[in-house]
Amino acid sequence: MLALGLSVTFAAAPGAQRGAAPAAQLTSTPTPPGTPAVEQMKKEAGAEVEELKQLSQQMVDEVFSFAEPGFQEFETARYLTGILEQNGFTIERGYAGIPTAWVATWGSGKPVIAIGSDVDDIPQASQKPGVAYRDPLVAGAPGHGEGHNSGVPMNIAAALAAKKIMERGHLSGTLKLWPGVAEELLGTKAYYVRAGLFKDVDICLFAHVGTDLSVHWGGGVGSGLVSVQYTFTGESAHAAGAPWRGRSALDAAELMDMGWNARREHLRLQQRSHDVIINGGDQPNVVPPVATSWYYFREIDYPHIKELWDIGNTMAKAAAMMTGTEVTWKLVGSAWPQHQNKTIAETMYSNIRKVGLPAWDEKDLALAKAVQRELKQPEQGLATEIGPLTGGLDESQNMGGFSDDIGDVSWNVPTATLMYPSNIPGLPGHNWVNAIAMATPLAHKGVVAGAKVQAMTIIDFVTRPELVKAAWDYFNNVQTKNQKYVPFIGPDDKPAIDMNKEMMDRFRPEMKKYYYDPAKFPTYLDQLGITYPTLRTPAAPAPQP
Numbered sequence: 001m002l003a004l005g006l007s008v009t010f011a012a013a014p015g016a017q018r019g020a021a022p023a024a025q026l027t028s029t030p031t032p033p034g035t036p037a038v039e040q041m042k043k044e045a046g047a048e049v050e051e052l053k054q055l056s057q058q059m060v061d062e063v064f065s066f067a068e069p070g071f072q073e074f075e076t077a078r079y080l081t082g083i084l085e086q087n088g089f090t091i092e093r094g095y096a097g098i099p100t101a102w103v104a105t106w107g108s109g110k111p112v113i114a115i116g117s118d119v120d121d122i123p124q125a126s127q128k129p130g131v132a133y134r135d136p137l138v139a140g141a142p143g144h145g146e147g148h149n150s151g152v153p154m155n156i157a158a159a160l161a162a163k164k165i166m167e168r169g170h171l172s173g174t175l176k177l178w179p180g181v182a183e184e185l186l187g188t189k190a191y192y193v194r195a196g197l198f199k200d201v202d203i204c205l206f207a208h209v210g211t212d213l214s215v216h217w218g219g220g221v222g223s224g225l226v227s228v229q230y231t232f233t234g235e236s237a238h239a240a241g242a243p244w245r246g247r248s249a250l251d252a253a254e255l256m257d258m259g260w261n262a263r264r265e266h267l268r269l270q271q272r273s274h275d276v277i278i279n280g281g282d283q284p285n286v287v288p289p290v291a292t293s294w295y296y297f298r299e300i301d302y303p304h305i306k307e308l309w310d311i312g313n314t315m316a317k318a319a320a321m322m323t324g325t326e327v328t329w330k331l332v333g334s335a336w337p338q339h340q341n342k343t344i345a346e347t348m349y350s351n352i353r354k355v356g357l358p359a360w361d362e363k364d365l366a367l368a369k370a371v372q373r374e375l376k377q378p379e380q381g382l383a384t385e386i387g388p389l390t391g392g393l394d395e396s397q398n399m400g401g402f403s404d405d406i407g408d409v410s411w412n413v414p415t416a417t418l419m420y421p422s423n424i425p426g427l428p429g430h431n432w433v434n435a436i437a438m439a440t441p442l443a444h445k446g447v448v449a450g451a452k453v454q455a456m457t458i459i460d461f462v463t464r465p466e467l468v469k470a471a472w473d474y475f476n477n478v479q480t481k482n483q484k485y486v487p488f489i490g491p492d493d494k495p496a497i498d499m500n501k502e503m504m505d506r507f508r509p510e511m512k513k514y515y516y517d518p519a520k521f522p523t524y525l526d527q528l529g530i531t532y533p534t535l536r537t538p539a540a541p542a543p544q545p
Helices: 038-049 051-067 074-086 151-169 189-195 249-264 302-323 342-355 361-373 406-410 439-465 463-477 501-514 525-526
Strands: 010-013 023-027 090-093 102-108 111-119 173-180 203-210 224-233 272-277 290-299 326-335 415-421
Touching: 023 326, 038 051, 038 151, 038 342, 038 439, 051 151, 051 525, 074 090, 074 102, 074 151, 074 173, 074 326, 102 151, 102 203, 111 151, 111 406, 111 439, 151 173, 151 203, 151 439, 189 326, 189 406, 203 342, 203 406, 203 439, 224 249, 249 272, 249 290, 249 302, 290 302, 302 326, 326 406, 342 415, 342 439, 342 463, 361 439, 406 415, 415 439, 439 463
Parallel strands: 111 173, 111 203, 203 415
Antiparallel strands: 010 023, 090 102, 102 173, 224 290, 224 326, 272 290
């Protein structure tokens, strides 16, 4: 719905695939500058971030080296909370019953500003940084193939800079830093909401790694989802000697999969759904007595997500009936569709324009183009221009896509997501290639730029109560006027905190050998002995499938 009296433009929404049809969005203008005193404080905040460049680089590299997937971010949590504690923040660990979750608080009074980003990584994405072809640190191990090693370090640099300005100016305000644990599983933010993390928060500033410096407002492009595991239980038997005495749970899982794929043709174009069978039996000569399928049901609004989930439950029950098995299911993750706050986005965007993109050098561009060439993508290099501020996407233009459980937060408190330029354009996402840049000067420069924007935006909301009021006016009278938040999780649902444990038990002993030691090496590249950038030569190994 086009409203608010703003002009229409055609712009690719953040996260949209290259070459996709443009979607009609509204342009809007950045928040006007504050008083000279406020603008001076923001300038000083940016200078403080610049002073923290080395710490920022060390944090980015350290978290990259830990390479921990969802719910297993123990080293990451220990390290980051230690830095915050050393700098005067009070730490609440094990938040919402999640061992690797924490909340770090400093300051007092209003406004209360929550500052978050994700910390988990991707299975089988281990990769040497700065090497423009497949070269894992530990074969088969997880790695930061999304770039989540950079967001919380960026926020810490921003918060430390803003804290110094607030102390110097005796400014009222409370900063609450928190990590997006298990974001790739959509596993925690709804539980944060349920536990009350955002109950007294006035503004939430989120951040996610990207390839440019940008923000948008409104619904944007993307989906919400529920993540559901279906477990079928049958009866084992000798698969050759007495197969008629067995009831195959694997048959049920496969029948559900076939049924869903047939139904897919008759679902809305906006839906995205996918599954894996995570337990298909033990060995071929034993009829599988237990099998588990794991589904993501994605849609662009709450009613349609719930409808997909209901269809999935029906198919699971039908598959169990066909095979004489029983089925149970559990919710292991969920995410509401995101809605970004217009006032926060406009304020962030004004600071994006002040900060500007990093000054890329020849080495950064060489790495980017080599990776793009490796993937047979256009060799476009890196972002060089700040795009327009857009938002207000017509819902009919949203064909679905990625999800992030920051959506749950965005329906409980005014929220906007800063995208900062620490990765390379044209990559597939959730892949080892997305890890190549994430502990290199390219990532470090993007984090510094993002931290300056975040720190300046904190100062804006601390010093200008009219902006907080305007953000809530949009939240109450536009965003939630006709749509209220109903969580997908129920009162008895619990976070799936044991997920990925077996993986890390297997790989962590070898991965520990590659943990970064900033006391001995200025950068992780130095520790690994990697020349930046390392490009393909005729002798270099071919990329693995």
